[in-house]
Amino acid sequence: MQEGSIRLDHTKNAIIRYVPMHPHVMEVLRPIWDKRGQPTKEPVFLNRFGKPYQDTRKAKLPGGNPIKNQYATACKRAGIEDFTVHDSRHHWASHCVMAGIDLITIMHMGGWKSLRMVQRYSSVSVDHMRAATYGPPRLQAGN
Template identity: 50%
Template sequence: MISDYMQVRNPRAPDILVLIDLTERIGHFALHDANEAWRVWSLTRGKNLAPASLHRWRAILMAAINSGCRARGLTPPYVATVQKIQPPASVYLSREDRDRLLACYSENSRPVAVTLCFQGLRSGEALRLDWQFVDFERRSLFIHKTKTGRQRSVPMHPRVHRELLALWEERGKPDKGEVFLTASGEPYHDQTRVRFGGNPFRFVHNQACRRAGINGFTPHSWRHHWASWMVMSGCDLFTLMKLGGWSSLRMVERYAAVSSDHLSDAINRLT
């Protein structure tokens, strides 16, 4: 069923990697033992994964099973659900902590961090950015490869414009090629082409956090930081959804609470 699903449905590359791993580890189980197969996988390959990751793996597995059962007129077997999780609270830094952290990145990695901080891109979107999609004249970035598959064009923040323009001139004004390179001059690996690799920017990010004395702030936290400050600066949720590339308003509703807290702080400062 997993093999058929990959051929018929043509899922996204990251999902194909998940399906291949599931096939290799539990593909020998019969359909009526799908729940036991999932239990075995959860206790081995999935034992150290966060609930959100487990939920995603199970969803992909069930998509294959349900598709196969529909095609064969079968009733899908029961597969235990993952414990329901609450959406993570938004994480954002004060302006002082933000600037201190940005100053702690290496010279090579700082342009990546500035882009994450002021554009709200996902790490993969930023690391895949190509010079051909950077328009300095119109001050815009075209995000050609996204998590949702929906391409988008976003205005370039002034600080990002300054960082990228300096980098572009330093590189000899290339018209194509990866914008961000590692310290060794190589492109960051594309996570959609690497099996289950971690965030390639995490190591240098963690080093910067240690220097700045900031804990619990991941590369993806920059996206929450950006969204939170966008709302606190007066951005409406629909515009935030479009700029950030979220697929629905439901996914940005958590930031409405940030706005309320910010307004309360402003009221409380009145004396």
């Protein structure tokens, strides 16, 4: 919290990395961090039993992976169909590209080892391509 970044310990390629926190994320997480006594070494987020969350990617849990289940429930409540946790990585990378963030920065924040993977994960919308090609839409006289 003090550095405004999130430490990711359990990444796909097993490399610990830090990513910057958006100010809105800081605003939401600060009360949780404060309530926990502003820890600097132990986990901030605890499960309902007061224990740190565990890496469940390889665990054979009854009922399946709880993170995937909670994500699916949230999507269902929001009326979103056919959108997985993994799809969020594609969505995030695409929005970063369309926001003008350079590919090297996206590569580091997303934990990809090559620009080719960033290109594979990201895509741009037709509206973005149109604006990049022809500029922003112009109002017609009288409109």
